[in-house]
Amino acid sequence: MSRADDATLLRPFRPMLWLVAAAVFMQMLDTTIVNTALPAMAADLGQSPLRMQSVVVAYALTVAMLIPSSGWLADRIGTRRLFVAAILLFSAGSLACAASRSLDALVAARVLQGIGGAMLLPVGRLAVLRAVPRSAFLAAMTFVTVPGLVGPLIGPALGGWLTDVASWHWIFLINLPLGVVGGIAALKWMPDLRAPVSRFDGAGYALLAFGMIAVSLSVDALSGHSPRRAALVVLLVAGLVALVAYWLHAARAPAPLFPLTLFRTRTFSIGLLGNLFARLGSSGMPYMIPLLLQVALGFPATQAGLMMVPVAIAGMFSKRIVVPLVQRFGYRNVLVVNTVLTGLTMASFALVEAGQPLWLHLLQFAVFGAVNSLQFTAMNTLALRDLDGSEASAGNSLLSMVMMLAMSLGVATAGGLLGAFSGGEPAGTAPMLSAFRWTFVCIGALTLASAAIFAQLGRTRRISERVVDTADQA
Incomplete structure (x- = not known):
């Protein structure tokens, strides 16, 4: 089908697609905007910047916990009601985050925000799946995916800039006007779709x-x-x-909730387990890098955020080469080699020192972004490639849950290692930089070790653009 045909089929659904795209943007932006502001939050709340991982863990864990129930709730109360409720909860959580005066209050507010954020993407994707004709589904999902790629691109830089020119509170307050407009738009354009529900497990x-x-x-x-x-x-x-x-x-x-028959599919089992253990290391990097730049090297928040832009840009470009690489070398070879490269690249951050040229930092960050993004896309497509029918939906939900759980565990692990190695040393000292170095070595080793999981694959070369698109949504 041509692009013109896709545009014609999608025209009646454009308002809904824009609405879902905006929701995806909000959720992905909030996932990445917080990391750069953590040192400023710590200073304002009287905490150590190395003990702020619970702010990230609370959100990711809440999202992971609620993913299994999102589809059942949407069928039970309707996509419109649940989507509007998700926007309201996300906005209320954002306001509570900005009003927090202690770390405990901020973590509790992040849980509330996570309850709303957990529903935005699954319910929006479900509405698109049921409302848009199957012949135009891929084009529709591509349309709503693009903002999700833009969120991580601008999130760290925007978070750093808002922290420097205003205060960290504004990284949450900017969600409020988006929430008001999104709630009104959802009442008007989100279809009220329901389906018969079975008994919830x-x-x-x-x-x-x-x-x-x-x-x-x-x-x-x-x-x-x-x-x-x-x-x-x-x-x-x-x-x-x-x-x-x-x-x-x-x-x-x-x-x-998730039938065990899913694990009879070998590619799904390996893809899911590989996702969990490979992400234990790599999920800590978006948390660790801004801390390294600000706490150990003394970068201002804006500059630390801008340093993350090459990671996102390189990641967007590396997605384009996944299909030809797998078709030529197979999943096993691509994932084993790239997992090793990802682990080594993460460990290479132990070599970062004050006074190194900027171009060297940018090159290192771009290489990490490229291999890390390629790793995610290849792992996700491997997990979903052989699932059909009802298994595809359950497998996609389980994969999404595992990804968010791995993010929570990855940040907690990185924070734990950093706290253990730092021993309470003040920011900017040589022992502090040493603590970061050893933490990068450890989480790099965790990722590198997961290559043994992908080594259990047989010969698998087939890959489709449909699976790539679905996996990027997981």
């Missing part, structure tokens, strides 16, 4: 949610110097037990 959801929360919070809390270490270890073990219990529950439940 409440027991399975409770086990899965508790497991994710317990594991993430215990890993995050272990990064501090809490005297209640024994209780945190118990919480960690309890979370792992809950995840195992969910696995056993899903094996006998008539309609589990």
